[in-house]
Amino acid sequence: MNIAILGCGTVATGTIKLLQNNRQEIIKTLGEEITIRKVMDLYPDKVLSLGFPKEVYCSSLDEILADESISLIVELIGGTTAAYSFITRALKAGRHIVTANKDLIALYSKELDTLAGENNVFLMYEASVAGGIPLLGPLRRTLAANKIQSIYGILNGTTNYILSHMTKDGSDYLTVLKQAQELGFAEANPASDVGGADAARKVAILASLAFHTRVTYPQVHHEGITTITEADIRFARQEGYVPKLLGVTREINGSVVSYVRPALVPESHPLASVNEAYNAVYLVGDPVEKVMLYGKGAGAGPTASSVAGDIMEICRRLRREGTARDDLPFYEDKPLMDITETVNLYYVRILAADKPKVLAGIAGAFGDHDISIESLVQEPRKNGYAELMILTHAASEASLQATIYDLMQREYIKEVNTMIVLEEEE
Amino acid sequence: MNIAILGCGTVATGTIKLLQNNRQEIIKTLGEEITIRKVMDLYPDKVLSLGFPKEVYCSSLDEILADESISLIVELIGGTTAAYSFITRALKAGRHIVTANKDLIALYSKELDTLAGENNVFLMYEASVAGGIPLLGPLRRTLAANKIQSIYGILNGTTNYILSHMTKDGSDYLTVLKQAQELGFAEANPASDVGGADAARKVAILASLAFHTRVTYPQVHHEGITTITEADIRFARQEGYVPKLLGVTREINGSVVSYVRPALVPESHPLASVNEAYNAVYLVGDPVEKVMLYGKGAGAGPTASSVAGDIMEICRRLRREGTARDDLPFYEDKPLMDITETVNLYYVRILAADKPKVLAGIAGAFGDHDISIESLVQEPRKNGYAELMILTHAASEASLQATIYDLMQREYIKEVNTMIVLEEEE
Numbered sequence: 012m013n014i015a016i017l018g019c020g021t022v023a024t025g026t027i028k029l030l031q032n033n034r035q036e037i038i039k040t041l042g043e044e045i046t047i048r049k050v051m052d053l054y055p056d057k058v059l060s061l062g063f064p065k066e067v068y069c070s071s072l073d074e075i076l077a078d079e080s081i082s083l084i085v086e087l088i089g090g091t092t093a094a095y096s097f098i099t100r101a102l103k104a105g106r107h108i109v110t111a112n113k114d115l116i117a118l119y120s121k122e123l124d125t126l127a128g129e130n131n132v133f134l135m136y137e138a139s140v141a142g143g144i145p146l147l148g149p150l151r152r153t154l155a156a157n158k159i160q161s162i163y164g165i166l167n168g169t170t171n172y173i174l175s176h177m178t179k180d181g182s183d184y185l186t187v188l189k190q191a192q193e194l195g196f197a198e199a200n201p202a203s204d205v206g207g208a209d210a211a212r213k214v215a216i217l218a219s220l221a222f223h224t225r226v227t228y229p230q231v232h233h234e235g236i237t238t239i240t241e242a243d244i245r246f247a248r249q250e251g252y253v254p255k256l257l258g259v260t261r262e263i264n265g266s267v268v269s270y271v272r273p274a275l276v277p278e279s280h281p282l283a284s285v286n287e288a289y290n291a292v293y294l295v296g297d298p299v300e301k302v303m304l305y306g307k308g309a310g311a312g313p314t315a316s317s318v319a320g321d322i323m324e325i326c327r328r329l330r331r332e333g334t335a336r337d338d339l340p341f342y343e344d345k346p347l348m349d350i351t352e353t354v355n356l357y358y359v360r361i362l363a364a365d366k367p368k369v370l371a372g373i374a375g376a377f378g379d380h381d382i383s384i385e386s387l388v389q390e391p392r393k394n395g396y397a398e399l400m401i402l403t404h405a406a407s408e409a410s411l412q413a414t415i416y417d418l419m420q421r422e423y424i425k426e427v428n429t430m431i432v433l434e435e436e437e
Numbered sequence: 438m439n440i441a442i443l444g445c446g447t448v449a450t451g452t453i454k455l456l457q458n459n460r461q462e463i464i465k466t467l468g469e470e471i472t473i474r475k476v477m478d479l480y481p482d483k484v485l486s487l488g489f490p491k492e493v494y495c496s497s498l499d500e501i502l503a504d505e506s507i508s509l510i511v512e513l514i515g516g517t518t519a520a521y522s523f524i525t526r527a528l529k530a531g532r533h534i535v536t537a538n539k540d541l542i543a544l545y546s547k548e549l550d551t552l553a554g555e556n557n558v559f560l561m562y563e564a565s566v567a568g569g570i571p572l573l574g575p576l577r578r579t580l581a582a583n584k585i586q587s588i589y590g591i592l593n594g595t596t597n598y599i600l601s602h603m604t605k606d607g608s609d610y611l612t613v614l615k616q617a618q619e620l621g622f623a624e625a626n627p628a629s630d631v632g633g634a635d636a637a638r639k640v641a642i643l644a645s646l647a648f649h650t651r652v653t654y655p656q657v658h659h660e661g662i663t664t665i666t667e668a669d670i671r672f673a674r675q676e677g678y679v680p681k682l683l684g685v686t687r688e689i690n691g692s693v694v695s696y697v698r699p700a701l702v703p704e705s706h707p708l709a710s711v712n713e714a715y716n717a718v719y720l721v722g723d724p725v726e727k728v729m730l731y732g733k734g735a736g737a738g739p740t741a742s743s744v745a746g747d748i749m750e751i752c753r754r755l756r757r758e759g760t761a762r763d764d765l766p767f768y769e770d771k772p773l774m775d776i777t778e779t780v781n782l783y784y785v786r787i788l789a790a791d792k793p794k795v796l797a798g799i800a801g802a803f804g805d806h807d808i809s810i811e812s813l814v815q816e817p818r819k820n821g822y823a824e825l826m827i828l829t830h831a832a833s834e835a836s837l838q839a840t841i842y843d844l845m846q847r848e849y850i851k852e853v854n855t856m857i858v859l860e861e862e863e
Contacts, residue, residue, distance in 0.1 A: 029724055033584055039649070040581055121768050137579055143725040145579035149571035151766065152578065153563055155466055156745030158459055163859065223465070224771035232776045238854045243786055246814060246826040252784075254856065266774035273856040275784050280859060281731060284710035291729075298455055298738030299569040303717075303731035305707060312724030319582030340577065342547050345650035348692035350658040358678075358701050360669055388672060400672040428664045430699040433589065433683065433706060 012045050012326045015075040017097055018088040019052035019061075022111055022138070025311030026085065026318045027061055037319075039341045041326050049075050072097050076104045083325055085318060086110040091118060102126045102134065107329075109321040111138035111314055117212035117228040120219050133328065135321035140213045141166060141290045143313025144306040148320070150220055150294075157296035159221040161261040166213040166271075168288035168308045169204035170236050170256040172196040175286040178244055178253060184237065196288050207233035207271040210258040217292070218260035218269045226260070226269050233271035247275050253283040351409040356385075356432035358402055359411075364423040365397035372421065373399060380414045382406040396425060402432065438471050438752045441501040443523055444514040445478035445487075448537055448564070451737030452511065452744045453487055463745075465767045467752050475501050498523050502530045509751055511744060512536040517544060528552045528560065533755075535747040537564035537740055543638035543654040546645050559754065561747035566639045567592060567716045569739025570732040574746070576646055576720075583722035585647040587687040592639040592697075594714035594734045595630035596662050596682040598622045601712040604670050604679060610663065622714050633659035633697040636684040643718070644686035644695045652686070652695050659697035673701050679709040777835040782811075782858035784828055785837075790849040791823035798847065799825060806840045808832040822851060828858065 016023050030037065030045055038044050049069045050058045058068040075081055084101045088094045091114050098108055098115070108127070110116065116123070116139045127134035137147045141164070150159075165171050169191060176187045188205070191197035203209045211233035218226035236256050247254050252275035260269040276283045281303045285291040290308030295301055307313035363369050370389065377384055385402045392398045403411075411429065418424045442449050456463065456471055464470050475495045476484045484494040501507055510527045514520045517540050524534055524541070534553065536542065542549070542565045553560035563573045567590070576585075591597050595617060602613045614631070617623035629635045637659035644652035662682050673680050678701035686695040702709045707729045711717040716734030721727050733739035789795050796815065803810055811828045818824050829837075837855065844850045 025724065029582055032723070033582055036584060036649075037582060124766055124768070144728060145571070145575035145730075148579035149575055152750055153571035153574035153743060153746040155749045156455055156459055156463060157742055158462060219768070220766055222771060223462075223767050223769050224773075225768055226773065230773055239856075240786070240854075242816065242824055242826065243784070243854070243856070246786075247784070249814075250812065250828060252858065257857070257859065259857075261779075262771070263774060263779070266772045266778075268774035268776060268779055270776045270779075275856050275858045277859065279712070281710060282859070284707060286705070289707075296742070297458075298451065299742035300733050300736075300739055302570060302733075303729075304571075305731065306728035307726050310726075313726055316583055316722070316725035317579060320579040323581045324578055340546075340550055340646055341649050342550070342645070342651055343649050345648060345688070346692045347650075347652065347656055348689060348694035350694060350696045352692075353687075353689070353694050353696075358669070358673070360666070360672075386676065388675075390668065398668055400668065402676060428666075428669070430665075430669070430680065430701050431683070431685075432678065432701045433703065433708070 012043060012082060013048045013080045014045060014083045014085060014322065015049035015051065015081045016047060016085045016087060017051045017072070018086070019050055019054070019057040020087065021311045022314045022318065023050070023087040024061065025315035026087070029315045029319050037323065041323060041330070043326065043330065045322060045326065048078060048081050051075060072100060076101065076106070081106065083107040083109065083322060085322065086112055087318070089114065091115050095119065098123060099126060102130050102132055105130055105132055107133045107325050108135070109318055109325065110136050111318055112136070113139040113212045113216065117215040120216060121225045133325045135325060137321050138314045138317035140216050141292060142306070142308045142310060143316045144290060144292065144304050144308065146292055146304055147220060149304065154296060154299060154302070157299050159262070160295045160297060162217055162221055162259070162292060162294045163282060164213065164217065164258040164292040165255055165282060165285050165290050166210040166258040166292070166308065167204050167256060168290060169197045169201060171285065171290070172288045173205070174236060174239070174254050174256065177239070177241070178248070181241065183241055184239060205237055206235035207256065210256060210271045214258040214260050214269050214271060218267060221260065221294070222262050222267045224267055226267060231269045231271065234273060236273055239273055251278050252276060253278055255282060351407070351412060353408050354405050355408065356403060356405055356434060357411055358400070358430040358432055360428045361399040361401070361418065361424060362392070362396055362426040363399060364425070365391060365395050366423065369397070369423050370399070372423070373418065376414050376417045377403070379417065380410040382410050382414055438469060438508060439474045439506045440471060440509045440511060440748060441475035441477065441507045442473060442511045442513060443477045443498070444512070445476055445480070445483040446513065447737045448740045448744065449476070449513040450487065451741035452513070455741045455745050463749065467749060469752065469756065471748060471752065474504060474507050477501060498526060502527065502532070507532065509533040509535065509748060511748065512538055513744070515540065517541050521545065524549060525552060528556050528558055531556055531558055533559040533751050534561070535744055535751065536562050537744055538562070539565040539638045539642065543641040546642060547651045559751045561751060563747050564740045564743035566642050567718060568732070568734045568736060569742045570716060570718065570730050570734065572718055572730055573646060575730065580722060580725060580728070583725050585688070586721045586723060588643055588647055588685070588718060588720045589708060590639065590643065590684040590718040591681055591708060591711050591716050592636040592684040592718070592734065593630050593682060594716060595623045595627060597711065597716070598714045599631070600662060600665070600680050600682065603665070603667070604674070607667065609667055610665060631663055632661035633682065636682060636697045640684040640686050640695050640697060644693055647686065647720070648688050648693045650693055652693060657695045657697065660699060662699055665699055677704050678702060679704055681708060777833070777838060779834050780831050781834065782829060782831055782860060783837055784826070784856040784858055786854045787825040787827070787844065787850060788818070788822055788852040789825060790851070791817060791821050792849065795823070795849050796825070798849070799844065802840050802843045803829070805843065806836040808836050808840055
């Protein structure tokens with residue numbers, strides 16, 4: 012399949028890199044290659060610096076539409092003026108469209124969906140809401156049999172970063188905003204993020220798909236986080252809540268209501284543990300009950316993941332032509348690794364006789380197998396036994412098993428139990 | 438599309454009810470109806486008690502295969518003997534298959550996928566892993582462009598319920614197991630859950646699809662939770678960890694390793710907040726980074742959601758025949774409700790002059806608009822102002838706005854800020 016990409020900014024570059032880096036896997040999955048024939052941008056250097064030959068660069072949509080071999084166009088320009096014109100022209104010219112353009116879809120999803128249908132081409136926009144999180148796909152496919160009742164989303168990474176740090180560090184809004192700007196988590200002009208407009212656009216798109224009715228951005232009431240103070244957060248914590256900016260859309264007695272509001276979320280609610288710049292969408296449907304989808308809501312890589320997923324899905328649909336044969340998972344024969352070859356942190360609990368030199372003996376057994384101990388707690392237990400709780404540094408499962416085998420040979424060891432420790436991630 | 442259902446137990450009943458209750462939405466989404474022509478079971482009464490006419494009941498697969506109008510068969514018998522034979526016969530007879538059968542798929546996914554391909558029919562099994570959570574669909578569609586690096590899953594509701602309550606209540610394993618059995622969260626014979634075998638089957642299915650290689654249940658090392666003690670949990674909590682039974686599959690230098698092990702998860706990790714009988718799958722891919730999918734891993738409704746999603750997906754693929762026109766989201770014109778008509782709990786912060794009768798006046802304003810106050814904290818602030826933090830009982834946004842308008846007319850009120858409060862769910 013030949014495609015063209017409109018725009019050569021961050022997301023476009025991420026998408027191009029993904030299609031290059033994961034080329035083999037994509038060919039195996041689809042049974043064909045996705046080839047970038049044209050990249051349109053104002054600046055040729057941006058395109059050429061990615062290693063494309065001169066003829067891939069183009070400066071007008073006409074050049075792309077003139078190439079009959081290009082069946083799918085990826086719109087990554089953003090905005091609602093040029094992008095709207097390009098997409099409508101491309102749809103009318105019978106080209107499938109994949110876009111990450113939240114602003115555009117939040118205003119014109121119904122018109123553009125209808126235009127796509129009239130021209131019998133696909134229009135997909137998974138990346139327009141919550142970046143890399145699989146959201147519109149599951150909503151329209153796996154969850155398609157449900158009546159969706161409500162959606163509560165943390166849909167803006169900047170505001171979630173700010174609220175997380177106000178809560179964690181006890182800092183005030185302006186201090187955290189400044190930090191966020193320095194770290195690149197907030198724009199120099201953060202108005203559309205902190206005021207709730209960005210989240211409102213995503214709510215409009217979600218509401219339209221979940222409730223099968225037209226909801227556009229101006230129809231979503233929105234408020235932001237700029238008035239939240241330390242006093243609010245202190246009070247919320249005392250009462251068992253965490254502050255979040257929630258995008259909400261619900262169907263109530265056949266009517267749909269959509270809004271973005273700062274909200275107090277009970278500490279035990281899954282949304283309460285969505286921190287830093289992460290996004291999450293919590294939905295309630297009948298009969299699936301509660302589902303939460305969590306991940307990175309922005310960034311070149313996560314957004315490119317959704318853009319490429321849409322391209323592949325269209326590719327698959329075009330090739331299928333009513334047959335199932337092409338839709339198989341592909342299987343290769345990869346070697347299976349035994350768990351003994353893995354490297355983990357471990358927790359080890361040992362029940363041992365409470366007498367001299369036992370501790371030294373146990374520590375020695377770990378040392379003999381090159382396992383170093385990060386922390387150790389000894390608790391006395393009844394009947395002359397002591398219980399030792401140990402956290403290790405990284406060690407192979409083989410070393411751990413050898414250590415346990417070694418320990419079990421000793422008459423003063425009664426019992427050894429282990430768990431793996433999941434490493435903390437940034 | 439005419440379908441048949443094999444088995445008439447809990448999940449089958451849930452699926453039948455879903456197809457009845459959400460019939461209108463399904464027809465609007467697909468443009469056609471899903472009709473249950475046959476239900477096969479040993480006991481006619483089970484089928485007749487669901488309101489089906491006598492001719493829907495059947496007792497053998499032959500009766501179903503003899504009906505050429507039935508193109509899709511839903512296997513909900515479970516087990517690996519009769520189900521294997523029924524599915525292979527049905528695939529060879531050119532029938533599409535949807536199944537929730539984890540035991541079978543964990544052993545034979547590659548054979549059955551291959552057989553489906555040879556016969557040019559679809560085989561789908563979203564419900565075989567983690568019930569209602571959209572998982573295999575997103576993995577094979579939205580996330581298809583990623584190289585999956587690792588998957589960490591809480592894949593068994595029984596063990597997660599037990600570990601959650603051991604952690605929360607400080608009870609020991611056997612006490613919580615007994616409670617779980619009484620409440621229906623654990624089977625009378627819990628061996629396959631608490632020993633890790635159930636989770637291992639799900640890991641085998643996930644590993645096969647994520648890493649495109651054959652991993653079967655016996656190749657997944659598994660351990661359970663029966664040796665976890667209060668001492669383990671106490672130590673874990675002190676060190677900042679939460680105990681979970683994790684199903685893990687990772688690709689390391691081209692090899693795939695898969696195992697189920699009790700694990701300590703850092704408190705700040707998204708998996709740490711997955712409590713009670715909920716399941717979640719956390720995956721790391723390139724370039725999507727981290728994604729978590731969370732929901733009910735079992736139960737008639739959530740499982741039926743995935744079964745019906747698969748049926749609809751096959752229906753859509755068969756009808757598409759290479760055209761996009763049928764794949765549009767459908768749009769109706771639902772009324773939009775204004776946010777003022779919604780009912781919420783509210784948090785209200787008021788900055789007011791710190792003088793007599795102000796508190797009574799504020800409380801009166803809420804009362805005048807029929808808003809009752811659940812809790813109120815007053816804190817003195819500088820410059821003669823006091824700050825009041827209020828949680829309300831349920832009230833309409835219109836009442837809240839009227840209250841705020843009323844308050845703002847008073848000279849002693851300087852500022853009013855509000856948040857909605859997300860209600861705690863069971």
